Every structure is written in C-alpha cells, then in structure tokens.
Amino acid sequence: MYKGFFTALATAVVFTLSAIASPVNSIKVSGVVRGIPEGGSRTLVVNECDIYEKSSRCIAELDSSGCFDVVVPFYRGHTFTINYNRKLFINAYAEPGDSVFVSIDASRTPIEFHLSGDHSQLNEEYSHAFCDLAGIYYDVTLLPDTVALSEYMPTFKSEVDRTKKVVEKYISDNSLSPETAELLYLDNIFCIANQAIGFRGNGPDETLAFFTDPIFDIMNEKNVKVMIFPYHLSALMFSCPDYLKSVPKSVIRDMMYAAAHDDVEVPARSEFADTAYYDRVYADNVASIDYSVLKPGAMVVMENDTVFEVDNVNPVEWLKSRYPSRPVYLDVSATWCGPCRAGLAAGEDARQFFKDKDVVFAVLWLKSDMKTWSKLVPDIHNAVHIFIPDDDTSNRIMTMLNLAGFPSYYIIDRQGKMSGNDVPHFNDSSLIDFLRSY
Structure with missing residues (x-):
C-alpha cells in the first residue's frame, strides 16, 4: 500500500511540537518537510474544508529546518487537507482539540x-488510501445533467456500485480498520455525487428527488465526517432552497443554512443545533482586509490585450496604484475551476455595462497553469488578468484572503479598502446595482 519512513521521527517530534493541546473549536497541525530541493516550496497549506465562506485556509511558512506549526479553526469532526507544492494533497481526519503531525519527504518521487x-492509525490508513484510490473517480462516466431522472439515476448508482467494489477490495487487501472503511465508503458516494452537482433532469421535482434520494441518506450525521458531503448540500440548496422548510433542527440543517443563498432567511441562534457553528458562520465580518501584510512577488499581467511581467509587487497594492480612486471588483479564480469559467462567462454583460465607467474588473489567477491561462484569458473581455506563477505567493494570497474556495469575490473601494463581505458573484442579478453604489 505504501512505504513507511520517518516513523521514529514522527513519534518523537509530535509530542514535542504538539505538547500544548489546541484550543476548543480548533486543531493543531504541526510537521516537518525534509529533502526540499533547491528552489522548492517553503510553504504548506492546511485547509479546514468547510462549506461556509469563512472556512479557514492557513498557510504554514516552513522554518530553516522545514518545520511548521499552525492552529486551524475546527468545529466538528471531519476530513481536511494538507497541501504541499501542488503535488501532494493529504486528506486527514480530525476533531476539535486534536493535534496532528505530518512528516513529508520532498526528495522522493512521488513525495512520501x-x-x-x-x-x-486512522489517518495513516485513510490518507494513503485516499491517494491510492483518487484516480478511480476520474474514470466515472455519468449521463448529461438534463437527462430524465428515471434514466440518470440507474447509471449514477451503477457507477457508485462499480467504484465501491474497487474500494472494498482495497480495504480487504490492506486490512484497513472499520473507521477507515467508513470514511472511504462515504468518500466514494459523495465524490461521484460531486460530479453530478449540476443535475437538473426534467425540472425542479426531479432535481429535488435526485439530491434527496435514499442512496445519499442526507440526514445521517455520519456524512459530515467527509469534507465532500457539504458540497452535495450546497447543490441541493442552490436548486431547492425551499427544502429547508421540511428539515428538522439538526447539524445537517445548520450546514444547509450555511450553504444556502444569501437571500434565504436564517433562523435565530437558538434554532441551530450547534450554536458555536452559528457564531462562526454569522458573526460580524472584519470590516476590511489588511493586504499590506502580503509579501511581494512576481506576476504576469494581461491588460488591454497586452501581456507583461511585473516583479516584486503586492498584486492588490499594484491594482490600487494602477487604478487610483477607482473601485476594483476582484475575482479570484483558477484555470482548472469549472464554476470560475462559468462565472466569468456569466459576467460578460456586467463587464460590458461598466466598460466606459470607473469600475475596474480584475481576475487574480492562482494555482493555475500558464499555458491554459494564455489560451483562456483572451476570450474574457473587459478585465485585467493577473497570473501568479509562484505557488508560495499563491498560498500567501489565499491565506491573506482566508480563501474558502474558487471562485471568490472582493471589492476594493475608491479609498483602497478591501472587503469580501456580501460581494455578489458574477452571475448574481444584484451585481450591477452593487457596483453602482461604489
């Protein structure tokens, strides 16, 4: 299944770095990266992986010995990710108050x-199993999203059964624990469900019937153990927000409200099963983002069909100085992100509307491929495109913005104050009125 290394080191060091327990409603993630090649990444990202917009994405700066130590907000037991150098995504499980230690050997190919x-035990088994099994979900074949449910669902269930057999064999061959098996089975169904989040069928009734089908058992709270499950709830809330009216008070309903449209009325705090979660999701946001703390780096800019490079700059500071006293609507996207491309296409009318006005549209591309970017951006008009080539700089930007996912949207006002509070998406009908107010 996998080769062990640094076992003694991990055992010895974890008790040193993690001796102080993490605070309530958080986890402590510590570790060491060995064998970093010259010019290799000196940052690592720990992603809380929750559905709400305040979900934390913490950057860990490696010290001279390759060690790091971060505390991440965490409100219930579920899986999260540790990402190093874009080549290694480690999925692990934690509960509030936990301490997790990771040892990485960057000199190995693949990274160990x-x-x-x-x-x-759970995390050793689960993290390596997830890496080994992730490829089976690239081969899933589903029918088009507009096919009738009666035709779509049998194909969907057939794919779930097919991949489940692969997972079952892997579990048996490697004698994995029941706890690990539970997570892998949940990942199996919701990884495939994530590929069906656009299902519409023959109308709203079929959409609702699909997302609430008994195969998903959506009211079972064990589902929240895997980070991919909330995206299923998000798809349900996007298409069928009225379903909330029939859901009893529960952790699942709490998550549905967190995933619902902004115009869905949220009940009082006392109506939430987990009031600490309510406080995290709905507490007042910080008035503005302090982007002055961001370390400068290199970027590639496409402006008015001209491409040029800029070195040693803070991209937000650069936008502010490039377009003084003008509001900037900032879309943070990635080339591989389908919703990002769809949102940019949907925003063409808004960008055209403000073409000769003060509002500037900018797209900040992170964690992206340069060749793909070069082909993609010429067709996205009336916007300034900024490509960040360095992974460490991308990580620092994502942490500064506390980026929960792609796409994310921000406004930089005429005075240079930056906020992500209640900024409409490109496909939101309120966007033009929102920007007019600036």
Missing part, C-alpha cells in the same frame, strides 16, 4: 509522507 498524533 506519514501522519501521527491523534487518530494516528
């Missing part, structure tokens, strides 16, 4: 890693 600390 070990997990220890709380839930050590």
Whole structure:
C-alpha cells in the first residue's frame, strides 16, 4: 500500500511540537518537510474544508529546518487537507482539540509522507488510501445533467456500485480498520455525487428527488465526517432552497443554512443545533482586509490585450496604484475551476455595462497553469488578468484572503479598502446595482 519512513521521527517530534493541546473549536497541525530541493516550496497549506465562506485556509511558512506549526479553526469532526507544492494533497481526519503531525519527504518521487498524533492509525490508513484510490473517480462516466431522472439515476448508482467494489477490495487487501472503511465508503458516494452537482433532469421535482434520494441518506450525521458531503448540500440548496422548510433542527440543517443563498432567511441562534457553528458562520465580518501584510512577488499581467511581467509587487497594492480612486471588483479564480469559467462567462454583460465607467474588473489567477491561462484569458473581455506563477505567493494570497474556495469575490473601494463581505458573484442579478453604489 505504501512505504513507511520517518516513523521514529514522527513519534518523537509530535509530542514535542504538539505538547500544548489546541484550543476548543480548533486543531493543531504541526510537521516537518525534509529533502526540499533547491528552489522548492517553503510553504504548506492546511485547509479546514468547510462549506461556509469563512472556512479557514492557513498557510504554514516552513522554518530553516522545514518545520511548521499552525492552529486551524475546527468545529466538528471531519476530513481536511494538507497541501504541499501542488503535488501532494493529504486528506486527514480530525476533531476539535486534536493535534496532528505530518512528516513529508520532498526528495522522493512521488513525495512520501506519514501522519501521527491523534487518530494516528486512522489517518495513516485513510490518507494513503485516499491517494491510492483518487484516480478511480476520474474514470466515472455519468449521463448529461438534463437527462430524465428515471434514466440518470440507474447509471449514477451503477457507477457508485462499480467504484465501491474497487474500494472494498482495497480495504480487504490492506486490512484497513472499520473507521477507515467508513470514511472511504462515504468518500466514494459523495465524490461521484460531486460530479453530478449540476443535475437538473426534467425540472425542479426531479432535481429535488435526485439530491434527496435514499442512496445519499442526507440526514445521517455520519456524512459530515467527509469534507465532500457539504458540497452535495450546497447543490441541493442552490436548486431547492425551499427544502429547508421540511428539515428538522439538526447539524445537517445548520450546514444547509450555511450553504444556502444569501437571500434565504436564517433562523435565530437558538434554532441551530450547534450554536458555536452559528457564531462562526454569522458573526460580524472584519470590516476590511489588511493586504499590506502580503509579501511581494512576481506576476504576469494581461491588460488591454497586452501581456507583461511585473516583479516584486503586492498584486492588490499594484491594482490600487494602477487604478487610483477607482473601485476594483476582484475575482479570484483558477484555470482548472469549472464554476470560475462559468462565472466569468456569466459576467460578460456586467463587464460590458461598466466598460466606459470607473469600475475596474480584475481576475487574480492562482494555482493555475500558464499555458491554459494564455489560451483562456483572451476570450474574457473587459478585465485585467493577473497570473501568479509562484505557488508560495499563491498560498500567501489565499491565506491573506482566508480563501474558502474558487471562485471568490472582493471589492476594493475608491479609498483602497478591501472587503469580501456580501460581494455578489458574477452571475448574481444584484451585481450591477452593487457596483453602482461604489
């Protein structure tokens, strides 16, 4: 299944770096990266992986020995990710108050890693199993989203059964624990469901019937253990927000409200099953984002069909100085992100409307491929495109913005204050009126 390394180191160091327990409603993630090649990445990202917009994405700056230590907000037991150098995504499980330690050997190809600390057996098994099994979901074939449910669902269930057999064999061959098996089975169904989030069928009734089909058992709270499950709830809330009226008070309903449209009325705090979660999601946001803390780096800009490079700059500071006293609507996207491309296409009318006005549209491309970017952006008109080539700089930007996912949207006002509070998406009908107010 996988080769072990640094086992003694992980065991010895975890108790040193994680001796102080993490605060309530958070986890402590510590570790060491060995064998970093010259010019290799000196940052690592720990992603809380929750559905709400405040979900935390923490950057860890590696010290001279390759060590790091971060505390991440965490409100219930579920899986999260540790990402190093875009080549290694480690999925692990934690509960509030846990400490997790990771040892990474960057000199190996592929990069090798070990997990220890709380839930050590579960995380060793699960993290490597997820890496080994992830490829089976690239081969899933589903019917078009507009096919009738009676035709779509049998194909969907057939794919779930097919991949489940692969997972079952892997579990048996590697003698994995029941706890690990539970996570892998949940990942199996919701990884495939994530490829069906656009299902519409023959209308709203079929859409609702699909997302609430018994195969998903959506009211079962064990589902929240895997990070991919909330995206299923998000798709349900996007298409069928009225379904909330029939859902009893529960952790699942709490998550549905967090995933619902902004115009869905949220009940009082006392109506939430987890009031701490309510406080995290709905507490007042910070008035503005302090982007002055961002380390400068290199970027590639496409402006008015001209491409040029800029070195040693803070991209937000650059936008502010490039377009003084003008509001900037900033879309943070990635080339591989389908919703990002769809949103940019949907925003063409808004960008055209403001073409000769003060509002500037800018797209900040992170974690993206340069060749893909070069082909994509010429067809996205009336916008300034900024490509960040360096992974460490991308990580720092994502942490500064506390980016929950792609796409994300921000406004920089005429005075240079930056905020992500209640900024409409490109496909939101309120966007033009929102920008007029600036």
